[in-house]
Amino acid sequence: xxxxxxxxxxxxxxxxxxxxxxxxxxxxxxxxxxxxxxxxxxxxxxxxxxxxxxxxxxxxxxxxxxxxxxxxxxxxxxxxxxxxxxxxxxxxxxxxxxxxxxxxxxxxxxxxxxxxxxxxxxxxxxxxxxxxxxxxxxxxxxxxxxxxxxxxxxxxxxxxxxxxxxxxxxxxxxxxxxxxxxxxxxxxxxxxxxxxxxxxxxxxxxxxxxxxxxxxxxxxxxxxxxxxxxxxxxxxxxxxxxxxxxxxxxxxxx
Amino acid sequence: xxxxxxxxxxxxxxxxxxxxxxxxxxxxxxxxxxxxxxxxxxxxxxxxxxxxxxxxxxxxxxxxxxxxxxxxxxxxxxxxxxxxxxxxxxxxxxxxxxxxxxxxxxxxxxxxxxxxxxxxxxxxxxxxxxxxxxxxxxxxxxxxxxxxxxxxxxxxxxxxxxxxxxxxxxxxxxxxxxxxxxxxxxxxxxxxxxxxxxxxxxxxxxxxxxxxxxxxxxxxxxx
Numbered sequence: 001x002x003x004x005x006x007x008x009x010x011x012x013x014x015x016x017x018x019x020x021x022x023x024x025x026x027x028x029x030x031x032x033x034x035x036x037x038x039x040x041x042x043x044x045x046x047x048x049x050x051x052x053x054x055x056x057x058x059x060x061x062x063x064x065x066x067x068x069x070x071x072x073x074x075x076x077x078x079x080x081x082x083x084x085x086x087x088x089x090x091x092x093x094x095x096x097x098x099x100x101x102x103x104x105x106x107x108x109x110x111x112x113x114x115x116x117x118x119x120x121x122x123x124x125x126x127x128x129x130x131x132x133x134x135x136x137x138x139x140x141x142x143x144x145x146x147x148x149x150x151x152x153x154x155x156x157x158x159x160x161x162x163x164x165x166x167x168x169x170x171x172x173x174x175x176x177x178x179x180x181x182x183x184x185x186x187x188x189x190x191x192x193x194x195x196x197x198x199x200x201x202x203x204x205x206x207x208x209x210x211x212x213x214x215x216x217x218x219x220x221x222x223x224x225x226x227x228x229x230x231x232x233x234x235x236x237x238x239x240x241x242x243x244x245x246x247x248x249x250x251x252x253x254x
Numbered sequence: 255x256x257x258x259x260x261x262x263x264x265x266x267x268x269x270x271x272x273x274x275x276x277x278x279x280x281x282x283x284x285x286x287x288x289x290x291x292x293x294x295x296x297x298x299x300x301x302x303x304x305x306x307x308x309x310x311x312x313x314x315x316x317x318x319x320x321x322x323x324x325x326x327x328x329x330x331x332x333x334x335x336x337x338x339x340x341x342x343x344x345x346x347x348x349x350x351x352x353x354x355x356x357x358x359x360x361x362x363x364x365x366x367x368x369x370x371x372x373x374x375x376x377x378x379x380x381x382x383x384x385x386x387x388x389x390x391x392x393x394x395x396x397x398x399x400x401x402x403x404x405x406x407x408x409x410x411x412x413x414x415x416x417x418x419x420x421x422x423x424x425x426x427x428x429x430x431x432x433x434x435x436x437x438x439x440x441x442x443x444x445x446x447x448x449x450x451x452x453x454x455x456x457x458x459x460x461x462x463x464x465x466x467x468x469x470x471x472x473x474x475x476x477x
Contacts, residue, residue, distance in 0.1 A: 022466070022469055022470045022473050024383070024392055024428070024465065024466060024469060025346075025383065025388075025389035025390065025391055025392055025428075026389070026390065026391030026392055026427075026428045026429045053388075055348075055388070057390075062390070064348060064388040064389055064390065065383075065386055065387075065388055065389075066383040066386075066469055067386070067473070068473055081386040082277060082384070082386065083283065083284075083385065083386030084283045084284075084385075085283040085301065085302060085303070085385065085386070087302065087352070112302075113301070113302040113303050113304055113305070113352065113354070113355035113356075114304065114354070114355075149351060149352065149353055150353065238475075
């Protein structure tokens with residue numbers, strides 16, 4: 001049986017997919033076996049963790065979103081697509097706009113199909129007596145505690161230990177802009193060149209929400225505006241064009 | 255079926271020049287333009303967004319398709335085309351993944367030079383994919399016309415449509431190449447119908463290759 005196993009793997013490898021390849025909905029996903037496979041080793045269960053864009057259908061894994069195949073060692077796979085509409089996912093940090101106060105919850109617009117709820121008790125140091133100072137129209141940076149397709153999404157502004165940890169209501173000043181979800185993920189990627197280029201321009205604060213909202217604040221209104229405009233133009237610029245543009249901004253010739 | 259396949263082999267399946275651009279509009283969540291020869295359609299996709307309570311479906315998304323003609327207001331013909339496109343989209347979309355939300359697809363006819371319904375279907379598919387909505391498979395539309403000599407012409411122009419005695423449009427899925435939707439006008443025999451389906455299935459392979467090429471072109475620009 002080890003022989004047949006080896007055969008099966010080699011056939012898989014020949015039809016295997018390349019990471020970075022474009023996949024379309026309906027394509028079948030194969031998990032590629034490791035390059036060196038010992039025939040005598042005890043059968044290890046090859047499990048692949050499938051992220052967004054991959055769905056199990058019977059005994060096959062099918063692609064359901066068009067995009068690029070991505071892989072993270074050892075066994076995580078997902079499909080990266082260019083989308084603009086946000087769908088809440090548990091644990092993600094987003095920038096929301098408080099749109100209503102109803103009793104003991106705030107209704108927050110995060111750009112999804114439903115408003116998310118945010119309890120007034122889920123702020124650092126908040127008690128029944130000591131309510132947080134949140135007004136309608138305020139921006140909040142919050143994390144999803146509950147997010148699934150069948151329930152109302154729920155946000156919190158504290159971590160598991162009850163600390164704010166960067167979450168909470170935004171102070172005055174600053175500007176929020178809307179960009180694509182892909183651009184935010186590119187900015188948040190570890191060792192992002194784009195982020196390094198942007199932060200090299202002016203001293204500034206930047207808050208990135210995975211729902212495509214970015215909040216920028218710099219020392220002056222002018223610099224804040226320049227940064228937010230550059231950020232939005234990064235959407236379509238190639239790395240070379242971006243560096244050229246940033247160089248001109250730095251020299252003050254733009 | 256074997257005879258239909260033989261005919262299919264002997265028939266030269268010619269499609270007009272295809273063109274497609276995705277993500278060309280900034281406001282919608284997904285957009286695409288699709289061009290087949292001189293026929294051109296622009297599609298905009300919004301969603302998953304908030305849904306009106308009256309249109310809410312508790313276990314899946316509500317899909318709405320609106321077709322805007324080149325001139326004037328949508329009429330009965332557009333309504334029937336909307337229904338064809340909507341039912342095809344519903345068959346391929348995994349709408350149960352976004353319950354209680356609305357998906358709105360707007361199709362603007364830019365120019366009609368024949369095979370309009372198939373162009374609408376193709377534009378719809380590219381817009382759905384651009385919006386990143388989950389789909390079980392892709393679909394494409396193929397129109398064929400049977401002329402007075404009994405010849406099958408794929409992707410006909412308006413002039414060819416006028417001379418033909420029957421026009422058939424099929425929506426075909428990308429995994430099994432089965433028929434998802436059919437819309438026909440004129441008279442034809444059962445044998446001719448089978449022939450047309452075989453021809454359209456053959457043509458759909460070309461279209462799916464074109465889809466893959468155009469998506470690859472789009473993602474090659476990824477930074």
